Amino acid sequence: MDAKDILGLPKSFPVTQEKKSRPQKEPQRKPDGISREVYALTGGMAPLMPTVEVSHLKRRPAAGKEKITWQWLPFTSSARSDNLQLYHWVRVVNGVPPTGDYQFAKYNKSVEVLKYTDEEYEKHLTDPMWTKEETDQLFYMCEHYDLRFIIIADRFPTSRTIEELKSRYYYVSRALLIARAPSAADVANHPLVKDHYNMAHEVERKRALSAVLSRTKQQELRDAEILSEAKRIMESRMASKGTESVDLPDDQTNIEITEKGTRGDSPSPSSNMHPLSSAAPTAAIPEGSSTPASLRMLRLYLRTHALDQMVQAASSSAGPRTIKRVEQTLSDLGVHIKPKVPTKAVCAEHLELRKEILTLFNLQKQLQNKEAEVSATRDTSYAEPPGTPKRQYRGDIDRPFSPEAIGFGGERLGKRDHKRRPPGRFGDAPPSPPQSKRPRKLKASDG
Amino acid sequence: MGQTKRLKDVEICFPIVYGTISFWLGKKASEYNSHKWTVYVRGATNEDLGVIVKRAIFQLHPSFNNPTRVVESPPFELSESGWGEFEIAITLFFHSDVCDKQLDLYHQLKLYPEEDNGPQSTKKPVVVETYDEIVFSDPSEAFFLRVQNHPAAIVPRIHAGLNLPAPGPQEFIPEKKRGDTKDHPLGQWFMNFSEADELLKLAAARQQVQAHIGKLRRQLSMIDGPPQSSKAPFGQ
Numbered sequence: 001m002d003a004k005d006i007l008g009l010p011k012s013f014p015v016t017q018e019k020k021s022r023p024q025k026e027p028q029r030k031p032d033g034i035s036r037e038v039y040a041l042t043g044g045m046a047p048l049m050p051t052v053e054v055s056h057l058k059r060r061p062a063a064g065k066e067k068i069t070w071q072w073l074p075f076t077s078s079a080r081s082d083n084l085q086l087y088h089w090v091r092v093v094n095g096v097p098p099t100g101d102y103q104f105a106k107y108n109k110s111v112e113v114l115k116y117t118d119e120e121y122e123k124h125l126t127d128p129m130w131t132k133e134e135t136d137q138l139f140y141m142c143e144h145y146d147l148r149f150i151i152i153a154d155r156f157p158t159s160r161t162i163e164e165l166k167s168r169y170y171y172v173s174r175a176l177l178i179a180r181a182p183s184a185a186d187v188a189n190h191p192l193v194k195d196h197y198n199m200a201h202e203v204e205r206k207r208a209l210s211a212v213l214s215r216t217k218q219q220e221l222r223d224a225e226i227l228s229e230a231k232r233i234m235e236s237r238m239a240s241k242g243t244e245s246v247d248l249p250d251d252q253t254n255i256e257i258t259e260k261g262t263r264g265d266s267p268s269p270s271s272n273m274h275p276l277s278s279a280a281p282t283a284a285i286p287e288g289s290s291t292p293a294s295l296r297m298l299r300l301y302l303r304t305h306a307l308d309q310m311v312q313a314a315s316s317s318a319g320p321r322t323i324k325r326v327e328q329t330l331s332d333l334g335v336h337i338k339p340k341v342p343t344k345a346v347c348a349e350h351l352e353l354r355k356e357i358l359t360l361f362n363l364q365k366q367l368q369n370k371e372a373e374v375s376a377t378r379d380t381s382y383a384e385p386p387g388t389p390k391r392q393y394r395g396d397i398d399r400p401f402s403p404e405a406i407g408f409g410g411e412r413l414g415k416r417d418h419k420r421r422p423p424g425r426f427g428d429a430p431p432s433p434p435q436s437k438r439p440r441k442l443k444a445s446d447g
Numbered sequence: 448m449g450q451t452k453r454l455k456d457v458e459i460c461f462p463i464v465y466g467t468i469s470f471w472l473g474k475k476a477s478e479y480n481s482h483k484w485t486v487y488v489r490g491a492t493n494e495d496l497g498v499i500v501k502r503a504i505f506q507l508h509p510s511f512n513n514p515t516r517v518v519e520s521p522p523f524e525l526s527e528s529g530w531g532e533f534e535i536a537i538t539l540f541f542h543s544d545v546c547d548k549q550l551d552l553y554h555q556l557k558l559y560p561e562e563d564n565g566p567q568s569t570k571k572p573v574v575v576e577t578y579d580e581i582v583f584s585d586p587s588e589a590f591f592l593r594v595q596n597h598p599a600a601i602v603p604r605i606h607a608g609l610n611l612p613a614p615g616p617q618e619f620i621p622e623k624k625r626g627d628t629k630d631h632p633l634g635q636w637f638m639n640f641s642e643a644d645e646l647l648k649l650a651a652a653r654q655q656v657q658a659h660i661g662k663l664r665r666q667l668s669m670i671d672g673p674p675q676s677s678k679a680p681f682g683q
Contacts, residue, residue: 303580333652363663
């Protein structure tokens with residue numbers, strides 16, 4: 001009696017049986033085409049390199065059965081009408097030379113040029129610009145030179161342009177087709193009828209092409225620049241649709257502020273720190289825009305905080321890039337990005353200046369858009385001669401105020417800006433040469 | 448309480464300057480005491496700020512002994528020595544009739560001069576000052592009356608509609624005080640903040656921008672052909 005008896009378990013579990021029941025590892029079958037040694041190395045893993053069985057490859061053509069020779073033999077071509085006997089080397093297989101037509105004869109195509117009778121000419125084909133003799137000559141040459149109009153134009157006795165020749169030829173062919181067809185519907189799908197030759201368009205197309213091809217590298221660069229600029233403008237216009245609406249009400253206040261005279265009450269009785277404050281115009285602040293109500297509610301605030309809030313409110317519609325540009329412009333103008341003496345009047349003026357700069361940017365944007373439109377229509381029509389310089393005043397638009405133009409700009413600032421950009425043009429007389437080009441250019445595109 | 452009566456839409460403004468002046472100790476400099484500096488809040492015209500400020504707390508770097516320094520009377524300043532630059536937080540507390548809120552100012556202590564200002568010298572201190580204005584809106588009547596003739600304050604002309612008792616002659620007795628900073632030993636280093644210069648610069652800048660705007664408007668209208676009424680209403 002053992003433990004199994006006590007537990008009432010069956011006794012029949014011989015140890016040997018367990019050994020036998022271990023699953024036999026089935027060796028994977030070696031695929032064909034791989035040598036045993038290689039297979040043993042990979043151990044049944046997928047091979048790193050694809051292996052191709054030799055038997056799967058294309059059989060080498062049974063060489064040696066054919067006897068190939070090359071022979072100098074005469075040949076005839078159906079493309080020739082003069083029975084000229086020519087010779088060439090021919091590949092001869094097993095001594096049998098190839099028969100049949102010359103293999104390139106099929107490429108000898110000729111154009112079927114329509115013929116017209118005198119009656120037909122009188123009825124359908126008269127043209128005040130063309131005599132019958134000229135037309136006859138044209139059709140003879142069209143047939144003779146297989147519509148190679150460049151050659152025709154070259155040989156044509158009277159001076160006609162390629163486009164004129166083409167136009168006449170296609171007009172006549174078309175008129176003949178329509179006249180001869182039983183009904184207009186029968187020839188409606190004929191290529192000559194469906195797409196008639198547009199001489200004006202062809203002339204313009206070639207002119208435009210030559211304009212494009214004759215551009216200099218600089219012009220191309222400038223165009224690419226303008227295009228990317230236009231793209232940027234379009235994107236920013238999409239992004240800040242709202243800014244335009246902001247700038248309009250500003251305009252009124254701008255004017256109002258600048259025309260404000262000196263206010264009656266002096267700012268402080270102790271004006272030893274404002275040595276000029278009685279002479280300097282103290283801008284009155286429009287009541288509504290003086291201080292944010294939220295700050296007034298506090299009963300106590302710092303002037304700089306109020307300014308920060310108002311600057312933020314004023315530029316809320318502008319993106320971070322635009323705000324950066326405003327600040328760049330401020331420093332170009334020699335104005336501190338944050339006023340050093342933020343009195344009420346200074347803050348108000350500062351705020352107005354920022355608003356005006358935003359207005360300026362909007363106007364620049366509008367102008368650039370307008371110019372993009374104008375140049376877009378000009379580019380499609382190619383009405384402008386290719387040599388006309390395009391938008392040399394771009395630098396002006398981007399940074400209207402260069403530090404050099406401003407007398408009191410900080411030296412540090414001026415130095416820094418020197419490195420970044422060549423001297424701006426703002427200091428020139430107002431109608432600086434590039435700007436004065438505009439009206440002329442516009443006229444060119446209008447005409 | 449009459450003190451709680453508030454003047455609507457009136458703002459009283461106190462121009463202040465806060466900053467630091469630091470002297471290099473030169474030969475006397477040691478590793479941890481290279482500079483002697485003073486942080487202060489003063490009236491922009493060096494008038495006594497004690498008229499509004501009751502107390503100023505300067506919060507120094509925690510490595511100082513007792514980094515929270517309380518100054519209970521004007522002038523609100525503090526001198527220390529050290530070797531490192533850090534941001535000093537200045538908290539102003541006002542008299543009860545002025546405002547029950549406090550005001551925080553932050554100033555970066557500067558000991559070492561900018562490179563382009565020449566080498567460090569014991570004669571010429573490094574001065575960094577910030578101008579700002581403390582604005583009290585809707586002040587209490589009592590406060591208004593108390594400071595309306597004070598030289599540190601910018602007080603608007605009161606509207607006729609507001610009926611205020613005439614300020615008594617006793618309101619402003621210039622008792623002997625040392626609260627102002629007019630004869631301050633460091634006074635020669637105080638910076639001059641000229642509103643007029645700033646206004647002139649701004650006016651010039653605005654003129655340029657406006658000229659440019661006008662030019663752009665003309666160019667735009669040239670492209671547009673006949674000017675539309677909505678586009679250029681100012682005839683620029």
